[in-house]
Amino acid sequence: MFSVHGAGNLLVTGELVETVAFKLLQLAVTELPQDVKDALHKAYRQETNQVGKAQLKAILDNIELAEKTCSPMCQDTGIIIFYVKAGSQIQGLDQIESALRNAVEKATCEVPLRPNAVDPFTQQNSGNNLGRHVPYIHWEIVPGNSLEITVLPKGGGSENVSALAMLTPGQGVSGLKRFVLDTIIAAGAKPCPPTVIGVGVGGGADIAMNLAKANLLKPLGEPNPDPELAKLEQELLQAANSSGIGPMGLGGKTTVLDIKVDYAHRHPASYPVAVVVQCWAARRASAKIYSDGKVEYLTHKVV
Amino acid sequence: MAVYRLKTPVSEKQVRELKVNDTIYLTGTVVTARDYAHRRALEYHKAGKKLPLDLAGLAVFHCGPVAKKEGNVWKIVAAGPTTSARMDQYEDEFIKNFNVRIVIGKGGMGKKTADAMKKYGAVYAAFTGGAAVLAAKAVKQVKSVEWTDLGMPESMWVLEVNDFGPLTVAIDSQGNNLFENVQTKAESQKPAIYKKLGVN
Known part of the structure; x- marks a missing residue:
């Protein structure tokens, strides 16, 4: 070997x-890794919308069955x-x-x-x-x-609603917040929520996208080591979950399980923001x- | 929020009784079709060519399954729904020409499709996205697989299902659209959320 x-x-x-x-x-x-299963169980416990809760129940049953039968x-x-x-x-x-x-x-x-x-x-x-x-x-x-x-x-379903914005430096962090929220709401039911959102800022179009996607490798529920980014992630998470889109877009409390932000230094003229969307099957x-x-x-x- | 156990072929009358938020468990024949199968079916219709099977009264399932051949027999391993919005460009014509009564998928569909459902009598039923093993469990048999040149996900899989569900009626034949209601509400929250985020 x-x-x-x-x-x-x-x-x-x-x-x-x-x-x-x-x-x-x-x-x-x-x-699924334990951190993802934990996040989905937590969403199920907290959900009060009956249609949304039924979706989470199907997700949890499905995960269990897949594991037991070793099926995708x-x-x-x-x-x-x-x-x-x-x-x-x-x-x-x-x-x-x-x-x-x-x-x-x-x-x-x-x-x-x-x-x-x-x-x-x-x-x-x-x-x-x-x-x-x-x-x-x-x-x-x-x-x-x-x-x-x-x-x-x-x-593919979640990848299809991923998006890139080449914002102006004047739009800055405020523009970033707006773009992340707009992307999540525009995606609606399509990416199989509750989703995980990876945000990459700066660098350039490709660098921002790469950072955004690599965020999907981080365990859910672990705060960003940078306290300012941890705060931003929480703020964006609460904003996304007040949209009411809910599990599978049928309504409910949990639209997003977690949001992860990473960044690179940017060109003085550019403010790239990349948002990668990952379905519940993270x-x-x-x-x-x-x-x-x-x-x-x-x-x-x-x- | 009634629960219906339906068998294919489903009649127009049966389908017109269904309302959004109702639950369906479906037994009978379900045919998978994604982007390219929809496109080809409509090309066939236009050219006056017959489809591999008559879809009247059946359910079309937006799904590209994972299937495994055991000996000479196909076995469905995973069969969750794909994003239905991609089929919006074909579905009204599909319903009109082939008389399918139930469209199964995830993520909802738009006004053009909902209008066709109202006009011709069909519903859109949502199955939990990604719940592929649950869906596969309901598949009793692969009756046939057509148009395999399109590749495994895009082929037309003719499936015999038993108690396939729960399917949530999300667009009914009265023009109600559950996904659209949730989406409209989410859009209307935007100004309040921007304010909370301090977005100018």
């Missing part, structure tokens, strides 16, 4: 990465995105991409995942979730000797492979 090379440096083999990535894909689509909780198993943090001392980095692609192909067949990679010009579905830039891999080189892999299967799974070949699953209990 793995071998240790030289002075304790991890030599990643395609086989090990593929095995771990397959497990992550399976975990992600069949079982939602038929939209998403476009597959990986976030890879590779220790700079790792050897065999060049094997990771093909191993991740193999894992996706295998998971499509065996979990199974819905084939979701379509050529935008011929409209042909590749049938195996592989395509140009799919799965998408975000690379980060970090100091050390371990490899962390996160999978984010991103559903799926993610992470694992870390250590230099001794030990694998630690970070988001799920694996026995």
Whole structure:
């Protein structure tokens, strides 16, 4: 499965990465992380609108059934995105991409995942979730000797209501708040609320979007370490939930489970604000492979 | 908020009795159709070509399932609804030409569709988005799968379902639209929320 090379440096083999990535894909689509389950249970307890509460009940029943039967909780198993943090001392980095692609192909067949990679010009579905830039891999080189892999299967319904605004610096934070609220209300029932909202500010169009989406990897219910951003997140969350859109847009108290904000410094002329919307099935799974070949699953209990 | 147990084919009379907030459990034949299946069905109609099956009295389900072939038999693994708004551009013609009585999906549909439902006698019933395993549990059999060249999600899956639900009637044939009511109310809250956020 793995071998240790030289002075304790991890030599990643395609086989090990593929095995771990397959497990992550399976975990992600069949079982939500505990923080997401907790947030949905809390929403159910607090809901007073009967139609909204019935929707949350169906969601909770469905999650339980999916876990028990090891079936995908939602038929939209998403476009597959990986976030890879590779220790700079790792050897065999060049094997990771093909191993991740193999894992996706295998998971499509065996979990199974819905084939979701379509050529935008011929409209042909590749049938195996592989395509140009799919799965998408975000690379980060970090100091050390371990490899962390996160999978984010991103559903299409919620992605379709994600939005970018290139605001003027004059609009600033006030414009940001308005845009986030407007995006959530305009999305209404479409993204399968209660949603998780990732907000990225600054950088540029692409940077803001990347930050917004990476926010979806953070555990729900954990306040932002920056107290000012934590305050902003709470303010936006309360605002969104006073809209009354509610679970599945059929009315109720919980429209959004959590809002996460991140930022980059901006160009003096620009104030980009990106909003990424994630459905209630806030799926993610992470694992870390250590230099001794030990694998630690970070988001799920694996026995 | 009455509860109905319906069997396909559903008649116009039966469907006109349904009101928003009612609950339906459906038994019989449900046919999946997303964007491209809707488009193709309407192209077929225009060209005078017959559809693979008669949709009159049946339910159309906005869904792209995950299916697995066991031997020669398709098994539905996950089958939650997709966002119905994308089908708004086709649904009025679809209802008019094929006499479907129930449209199942999530997220609601617009005025054009609601008008067709009122005119021809059909309802829109919401199933909880993403509750795909619950939906799959109600599928007893895959009767056939048509137009497989469109890919697994976009194919037309002809499903035999038993007690599929709870489905919430969200658009009825009197022109009531539950999603629209919630949305209009949310829009009307905006000025108060802006004020609280200190947005100018």
